[in-house]
Amino acid sequence: MYRWGMVIDLDKCTGCQACVIACRQENNVSFAGEKESKLGRAKFWMNLVSEVKGNYPDVEMRFIPIPCMHCDRPPCTIVCPVAATYKNPEGIVAQVYPRCIGVRMCISNCPYSVRYFNWYEPTWPEEYKKGFNPDVYQRRKGITEKCNFCIQRIRKAKEKAKREKRRIREGEVIPACVETCPSEAIYFGDLNDSKSQVSKLSKSRRAFRLLEEMGTEPKVYYLKEGEWNGG
Amino acid sequence: MGDSETIAQRHRQIFAPLTQMRWPFWATVIPLAILFSWSFFAFGWQYVWGLGVTGMGHPMSWAFYLVNFVFFIGISHAGTLISAILRITNAGWRTPITRAAEVVTVFALAAGPTNILFDLGRSIKFHWVAIHAQFRSPLLWDFTCIMTYFVTCVVFLYVLMIPDIALLRDHFPRRKWVYQLLSLEWRGTERQERILKKASTFLCIAVIPIAVSVHTVVSWVFGMQTQPMWHSTIFGPYFVAGAIYSGIAAIILVAAILRRVYHLEDYLHPIHFNNLGLLLLTMSLLWFYFTLAEYLTTFYGGGVDELAVFWSKMAGKYSPLFWLMVLFCFIIPFPILALKRTRTILGTSITSISVLIGMWLERYLIIIPTLSEPRLPYVRGAYMPSWVEWSMMAGLCAGFTLAIILFSKFFPVISIWETEKEEKKREIFQSESI
Amino acid sequence: MKINRRQLLKLIGAATFGMTLPEELLHALPKEGEWIPYEEYWSTGICLQCPGGCGLRIRSIMRWPVKLEGIKDYPINKGRLCPKGQSGLQVLYDPDRVRHPLKRKGKRGEGNWEKISWEEGIDLVTQRLKTLRQEGNPHHLMLLGGRYRGHMAELMARFMEAYGSPNHLGNPVRGSEGILKGHLFTMGVKDFLATHWEKVNYVLSFGTSLLEASRPSLRNLWGYGFLRRGRPGIRGKMVQIEPRFSVTASKADQWVPIQPGTDGALALGIAYWIIQEKKYDYPFIDRYTFGFNDWKDSDGKTHMGFKTLVLKEYSPKQVSSLTGVPEETIARIAQEFSSHLPSIAITGRGVGMQTNGTYAQMAVDCLNALVGSIDHPGGVLLQRKPPFKKWPAIQRDGIAEKSLSKPRLDGAGNLPFPFADEIPSNLLERIQKGTSYPIDTLLLYYTNPLFSLPEPETFRNVIERIPFIVSFSPFMDETTMFSDLVLPDGTYFERWQDDHVEPGLGFPMFGLRSPTLDKPLYDTRNTGDVIIHIAKRIGGSVGKSFPWKDFQEALKEATKGIFVTKRGSVQAKDFDEFWKVLIERGGWWDSFYPFGEWREKFNTPSGKFEFYSLTMERALKEVSKRNRKGLDQILKEMKVEARGDKVFLPHFERPRWVGEEKEFPFYLIHYKLMTTAEGRGANQPFLQEILGPHLKEKWDSWVEINPETAQKMGIQDGDFIWVESNTGKLRGKARVFPGAHPNVIHIPYGQGHKAYGRWAKGRGMNPNDILVREYDYLGGFVSPFSTRVKVYKA
């Protein structure tokens, strides 16, 4: 069984947000527009969050790209009254869009705030619709969505591997955000495979996870030199 | 028990609202009905366009509707519960207020969960909660408990109203068909009386744990979540106490209004308000205790995230609301209720209004600040309810009031048969003592 | 498999709405065997959202591109794309694109257009140009080009020359001329320098916006990651010198705040320490540089060398008081820079585009020379070019010869801008002074001066005097709005074009852009084809200068030069095969880089790196002779303060800020965001929605102000304020930002469009609107960093 995981190296990340856009284009995530953005309704399955502190010239600025952590003990799935979100056998916390009724309990219980709600029907100019990815389910208003580790890419790789009667190889599944990251700061792979890059990096001295103390057991690891005190 | 005519004659005042509909009635009902219907429009608007028409967003994904949900469930708490407790403890003074209390419960219970419907992204799929039920979700526990409570309360109200309905059946030939149906052939025979007594005793006992569980579980919708200042063991009792607090306030207010409007001075005496006021006083102290306990522990041992929420309430952007809440929930009610001189009908009514506002604020302050200060220090939100949410809230309150008014036009708001019984008891007691 | 468009929609329908089963993963593909297969294909292209030139792999479903990735082995981007690259499909599918040729109907700028056919459009231009030539006035044609890529620059230059107009303002490096002029005066090279990220250990960045802009963006983003963790056991260091705490500064190992406009002094201060401590690369300096020590010319006159000047004028103490950088910091940087080899010093517009930019750039170049980091592993590299075949010679007839000798309208090449290649900002003054001849027709290619030039209002005055303006833009930008005829180009997904890569690798490479769609989305045509077409229609020697059917054929001819060398990444038996593979690979490169070709590559009179610029000396003497003016007089006109030998040595000139300090107490400094590039980007909602992550700003622009400064002025975060300069004022949202220099107002570039489609228009502000036009006369460019402003609450 695979256990998909991600590692993001904050020492390499430049805060460029290529991952953010790649994810949106790959997963048909609509833009919200000015008004809706100001209400915090823009959807970023991959979200670059920032923090600025200090006084000139002792200023500190931090960026962290935050996808869904795909928690091994996800607080979001247990609270869903209709099991529209669940952890699949490969550890991906998946979202069954047609089943979601939009109570948003999963949203309020996600400590990482990475679940996004469709406050309105997602809209696109007619022209943009030509660029839809047909592999990805088109969401509608009233349901919740979030990063799913580009499950459509995993599935493709799996089908190919199945046809060729083998396991998925290291590096064969590349989510859109990982594929584009200019500074090669994101890694993806099978945490169960002790030889994979992600499992090695996840055991690195620099590795930590967000809100580790909550016991959610995220499968997204971050790397950072020295003390990390950004929460 | 005398025939219906004499009883009706004797309880003219109780019967009066069932027949009279003068202009004040219409003057109240029509605006309420308009408001109520408006909320249907608002809901339709929201249904068509999506929840985007509210002021919610990311991360403030729960707001007004949830506040109203918790608030109304809270209101629902006191009625049947108090009625049951008073019945079990055989408190004699209870009789004139139990019916009103039960009615408040039933309608509040209808109003509360409706908010969840409003809050759903896809309200049309509401029934999926039952079909695809996933019992690890506290929302499901909620759903179950509230449903049970609701059914019990309706039965409770109804069962204890059967003798009165029979009375009405005999008294209002024109509405006979309804009352006939509802009265279940009540003739006041000894056997029927016995069954009634048994049933009511059973219901009284059953309803108490259910009521407690309901609000505990409502609290768990939050308490089971990992958000700062929600994840707290005190939430169960805190919510129950708060619920009873606001519930009693609602009863007092409804009773005072009914007394005034329907001229029930003969039934509802200052002593009733005094007693309810004392109950309210107890609850206000309890509320204060819990609030103190909750905030003090957070302040003392709270982590960074808890403290962020804590300070946003104490001194941050939510502090005006917080201190208003303290004012309304404690500073105003406590002295008024503590002094016998002010524990009057007017005094308790004012207190009740204050408590209701205060408790609504409390619900608001439990939900909103936490969501606006999530654990990760990066995502921040602000929330401003939209016209749709205000409309829905107004409609809900209008609907709630309307339901009580309409109820009072079809059923007596004071239990006649119980009053009769009381009086009989008193007569016997008096004659015996002579 | 042929599936038409209708079926495609059906397929999307099937993949999105057709499922009701709850348990299966409905967000992904339909269950195996259940989904309708679609035709998917991948093609290549070159991104043009910025000048980076990244290779694109384009995923198309049926006809339509649906996702962009990087070409895996493309050296410049190694399979990666930046956010602008990722949102490229929003350029292709922009609903507000110009979809067919347009002729102006109403008043200029009104936006009232009439749809016309291509024949009609081309006729209109040709007739006009023919008439001009018949009248003997081909020089009345002006071409303003901007973001030229690959052979488009040559094609346009060829057209202007064959046609006979000297008024070609087509500078693809507009906005960074100072950097190039610095390199020219020290090394005689005409390109930007590449960074050898694979080997460098220490990067000293003088305001290079490495992680937000710079060139080539993606290569530098990658380089940063590689510097940090690319080599086991080696962790490079990066130092960012900049007045503002930028994203780059935040990601650097050290940030050195500096007084604006004083980088040249700092560089010389660092040089002082290195010289003083004798930490320079003696063998390199000895053999490959000129003018380090004092020297004697052929007349026996002694000239001052770099060392003497630096030791005399740039002690850390002197430099510290100029720059505000503490002496210890200067010494430490110098010590690290000269010991953590290989180390490099690089710059960006904030340094090279100051009014003293050319000298500042020369000073920074000298740092590289001091530590021998030029054309050396881990140093800055001198860009090698692909061996393209030269196009046949341009034919000029008598008319062309005659009018080509007319003076340029913008005054480039004449005093006070003897070294400028073009200077569009100067047009208004020149016209107002009454130049000898008027402009009759203006062609606009890939540039939007009404948005991107400092004080664009002045350019509007120029435009208003031009009777006929043709724009080739696929977008209704500000300048296109003012044109009379639009002959829309396709987007970069729809045309044949080669694409040089901004120096980033050193070794030669180029990209090939081929149409992704079998035909353009709308009725647009490649401007390259259109120019060839027009030339042929004009006929005569003009037509003969374009012996190709279309631009693709012209490109093929050029690439034959590469084909015959049989080297690099694409080699083939015959040319057709070569061309095919070229399209598949998205370009060609030869990753061999011959380090240390100093003698061949330093194209200076001395054949060496010149601390003392003989290049400049000769050029200025030449100017002096031509104008019959003394050197000092010329220097005065060019506003150079130094005299004597110092003129030819990198030194610190006081930056010229416009606006009295009393009235305008703040410097106005703009910066580029990762999410937009030049005037482009604002028309893409994906980019608008992630615009400024450091302040969580989206869909808007803002004015950064230091918290203490703001407090003193009673300005709160989010308040609206006016920013006013000599030339105008802007209203904007104040953002209190601790990274803002206390004496500086920072406004990001990107917003402030008055046109350019529904998402760009009417949003935020464009700092250009209030920039003054002050020049670096030596470099020959207008400096966008010379404006002082005042701010007050709106």
Ligand SMILES: Nc1nc2c(c(=O)[nH]1)N[C@H]1C(S)=C(S)[C@@H](COP(=O)(O)OP(=O)(O)OC[C@H]3O[C@@H](n4cnc5c(=O)[nH]c(N)nc54)[C@H](O)[C@@H]3O)O[C@H]1N2
């Ligand atoms: N994302 C993006 N990438 C681009 C472009 C783009 O528009 N967007 N444009 C491309 C083009 S055409 C160019 S020319 C390059 C430009 O790339 P750069 O020159 O690297 O970037 P700019 O943001 O223009 O440079 C301005 C920087 O200089 C700083 N600065 C201002 N004054 C001073 C000073 O006195 N001293 C120092 N040390 N720093 C100062 C500013 O704070 C700012 O960070 O980028 C290219 N890449």
Ligand SMILES: Nc1nc2c(c(=O)[nH]1)N[C@H]1C(S)=C(S)[C@@H](COP(=O)(O)OP(=O)(O)OC[C@H]3O[C@@H](n4cnc5c(=O)[nH]c(N)nc54)[C@H](O)[C@@H]3O)O[C@H]1N2
């Ligand atoms: N506000 C602002 N001003 C700037 C800068 C900035 O970042 N912001 N950067 C400065 C710098 S460094 C530079 S180099 C200059 C650059 O400034 P310009 O040379 O003016 O370049 P852009 O502003 O990008 O304008 C390019 C125009 O070309 C058109 N265009 C886009 N795609 C195509 C195409 O495929 N074909 C054709 N034919 N036309 C197309 C668009 O209409 C667009 O407006 O601007 C300088 N001024």
Ligand code: SF4
């Ligand atoms: S693409 Fe890579 S470098 Fe850019 S923000 Fe995302 S993780 Fe960071």
Ligand code: SF4
């Ligand atoms: S990060 Fe949030 S949404 Fe993702 S699995 Fe964890 S709790 Fe669920």
Ligand code: SF4
């Ligand atoms: S929003 Fe959807 S997934 Fe989330 S709890 Fe509600 S039904 Fe479940």
Ligand code: SF4
């Ligand atoms: S893994 Fe896929 S879905 Fe998740 S953030 Fe990356 S691109 Fe988006």
Ligand code: SF4
């Ligand atoms: S760096 Fe420039 S060329 Fe490369 S992907 Fe980004 S926008 Fe495109």
Ligand SMILES: [Mo]
């Ligand atoms: Mo530029």
